[in-house]
Amino acid sequence: QVQLKESGPGLVQPTQTLSLTCTVSGFSLTSYHVSWVQQPPGKGLEWMGRIRSDGDTYYNSALKSRLSISRDTSKSQVFLKMNSLKTEDTAIYYCTRDAAGSFDYWGQGVMVTVSS
């Protein structure tokens, strides 16, 4: 069955770089897009960016200068890297299967706290 699972450090220091991995199963990264979504505690959802099935990437302009999304199709993994972290980046980070716009499967999310 389709599954996505995020992994990464729970705590990152300000100004450092966040690295998250989304490991997927039950579908191919060359057939579906994957998006990352950010949710600060108690707040709403914000789309961060997408890596398409063809490997092209698109980013939220508000994060574009700090964000990079890549993948390793042989390992069924998608990677998110965000630099120059701020305390405001404290959030749950979700990866989601993005079937041409319908975000039909989501990971459980990973909580990341930015603090010294």
Place this chain on the structure above:
Amino acid sequence: DIVMTQGVLPNPVPSGESASITCRSSKSLVYKDGKTYLNWFLQRPGQSPQLLTYWMSTRASGVSDRFSGSGSGTYFTLKISRVRAEDAGVYYCQQVREYPLTFGSGTKLEIK
């Protein structure tokens, strides 16, 4: 960027009643293929969001027919018939018509 504006519900909603959640976009979400690129999600407390409908009115796999999406190019409604306790949570609309993809701020549904 396309701004998504969601309405507020008169909470709590009695179990068994209907509830309608509204969402307005700052630009038409109709694409040249004729589809309207609007999603609805439910996020229950402590859980990941769950897709309810896409293309404005197509229910996602396994979603109850108590949920129905409708609307025009810029004004959308998610109707929940015969609400149950399990429908409680925050509902989000999302446009996937153009980048950046944007969500509404969410509408909370409480059940009495």
